[in-house]
Amino acid sequence: MAEQERKGNAQVDELRAAALESKAWPYEEARKLLKRYPDGAPAKGYVLFETGYGPSGLPHIGTFNEVLRTTMVRHAFEAISDIPTQLIAFSDDMDGLRKVPDNVPNREMLSQYLGKPLTRIPDPFGCHESFAHHNNAMLRQFLDQYGFDYEFASSTEYYTSGKFDDALKNVLRHYDAIMDVMLPTLRAERRATYSPVLPISPTSGIVLQVPVEVIDADAGLIAFEDEGERVEQSILGCRAKLQWKVDWAMRWVALGVDYEMAGKDLIDSVIQSGKIARVLGARPPEGFNYEMFLDEHGEKISKSKGNGLSIEQWLTYGSEESLAFYIYREPRKAKSLHLGLIPRAVDDYWQFRGNYPAQPLKEKLGNPVHHIHNGDVPTSTLPVTFGLLLNLVGVMAEATREQVWGYLANYVPDASPERYPDLDPLIDRALAYARDFVAPTLHRRAPDATERTALERLDAELATLPAGASAEDIQNIVYEIGKTGGFAELRDWFKALYETLLGSSQGPRMGSFIALYGIDNSRKLIAEALAR
Template structure:
């Protein structure tokens, strides 16, 4: 670690460093007694993992790496699965719903896998989570709630819960409605009769031996909550985990603010300090609704990676964690281009600017050198045109524009071309509708065509862009913005589009003039002429 880097990191306003400095203040004398800083993320495996799950591990990892820039104290990251929870409702996006409905209330690890692949529903979803995280190379330790409870690793903490039972009830009861207060218990015994996670009042009989009593199917029984005989209510369970594992840092969504508050109070009742926390805003779907793993709305990781890169997803997740952001197909192209824009700036920046650059955190300071000769947006505009629906054709245009490129030498560019073809085919091309120009717009297009005809094919993007500007200024558009909108709507069939000089250079002067000719033909015919096959 260089002195300049660590000094810059101490002053950086990038949010991962701001979070990491909380941990430096937490332990001003160096490592805690356990010898490391423990980061935790939680996962409720009642539904399939989604991007929100990935997002939490990613952001926590960014804070972890920022702390490692500031300090030599070792760190660990635990990805904790609450897989002993009772299944409360059947998710919308899974098969065999009748089987799941017949097992409502049982721990997720005691319910058969509706997909028929794993030991239980929780084992299936835990495997999905680990695949999720392994794909991105996260360094983490997976921890199962069921395994921890059953192995007795939480037994000392459970005894502490029973010893402080009345004080914990004093924290929780004021937060509940009157009817819930009458039945609430921090402890949820596992019924020895039905295997269901019971929501019943309990009486502490022997805290040191973990014995409680409760009513189960009409019978009053005494039961040990140790070694898997019970689990805890969510907020108490969270506090117990912080206490038992000595967690130093955990972030959570805005919807869990109350849970963080109550869990923090409970962990103090147990004589321990709650972890440092960050509350992030939620991802929203296209309708502005919260993404839910049970509903399956929003984007899946697989959907994003069909049309965009891993780095673009990490870049999108990094930005402004305290601001709500929509997460749908339409955000992918912009995320890709903005990622590459920040990546292109990184090499020329000094340390303070680098540490504030999102790509530093996406790549943990090891930002690749490869640059792009064209933007993803430009590739997408080109891939959406008639006759340019495959990677080989698109590569033909790119090689003419940037002769020294190839799939072998430019693997990132080759990857983006594949994404552009897929996204253009599935989301852009079906929406394009080239409109006929007005008489004034047609005059401007003829003027532009004449100006382009006077240039050599190899004149370059700047020369083409200058003529685009001059043609627009020569005609009575209210602003050049209206001229560019005309070009996009009449030539490309879209309300938005690329820098036209770059587009002409990439698509080729001859093909671009053919586009103008086809558009002008629409002025004189009821329907546009059949598109001409472009020459790559």
């Protein structure tokens, strides 16, 4: 037992030493936190990671992305430090509704509540206490599905319960200094009405954007004008909220946030909130600015536009790991995020996962799957690629999962859901993706004269092969016909195979496809092409 413990400690030490040198971005971020507390844990006893969410629209993958990436940094920090950690997912659900989202029902009803806090607006879906409660529930469902270790926090609950009372009074005590930070960043007309504090109208319930006078900071008392009348009102008890840059800083200070990342479009906000945090007497958290996801047209993803993907959409066609893989890679590079990316993401994930066991430790720490699985990478493999599955179900038309497993037996002798449990759900996703995106685009054209002769040769060669011929043997035949079949370039032959047999301009390694689909079935495809 002592020897096992010694070996275990040695492995931990080796991992920690490698992580301290790794160039993988989560470890680079983790090292910033290590420098933040060179003498050990902070006074609160743990390092706090935060992610923020504005529930003014339905959550999408861009929202989920922040929690996933922050969790990866958290795990990286835990690999290089013994300081305990916590993660809080904070919902700014006291924010006033500025615009009715395009992708929700009962939009006309919602338009009657513009300007009111999101937790005081009815749920247009009719299933939760408020619009914010509905969107918060969706976010939590997303996070729970992935097994994230987090604490959910509601702005409304924190403002109402008094958790922010001391911090709110502190904002009033430093009101003028906060104004000095914010006013130079605003246009002249905005400066005239700006206040760090947004009172909630006792008459209309709207979050007001009006000048505010501090009456008694220690009591939390302010004065403002509402519908032509002077009102004196406490900012405590959820009767006011802060402008979001001030609110962000107040939250950092009140909770002791040590790390929070944000999109590149919020760099200026991070700077201003950092200045306000210092005014309030605290050090801003460490952070990371990532590039934004774009839709398939190159436009920024927006909750109100509804042009982003939902996690359900991705998981209809791709695995959870493929989504995490896509989110992990190149966070400082703007990337499109649409359903057409899924097949490549699935196959890339499995390729990196297959490479992982044989890699030296340094390379493992830079492998995305290390961060997706927090170092505990499964060892199972797939016998076929997702791309090959898509080609198979694309020519099978209305296939069932059982039929696909039957075809797989042509290619993998021991193919079964029990033998390859990771493949079984991928078959369902391949069937769905092929049905919704591949089948409508397929068009099998007739071959020209050169292609016809080559296809006839291929059919004759396949007729001589045994039913269990290997993919490599078939590929050699395909390759030889392409070299001697009168094509200007070998790729012209492969393109002809894809377009005449599969109906697509791109396709798989044909030897693998024919072995998977079966020689007899592949000969039928050739016969159909020759008959056009």
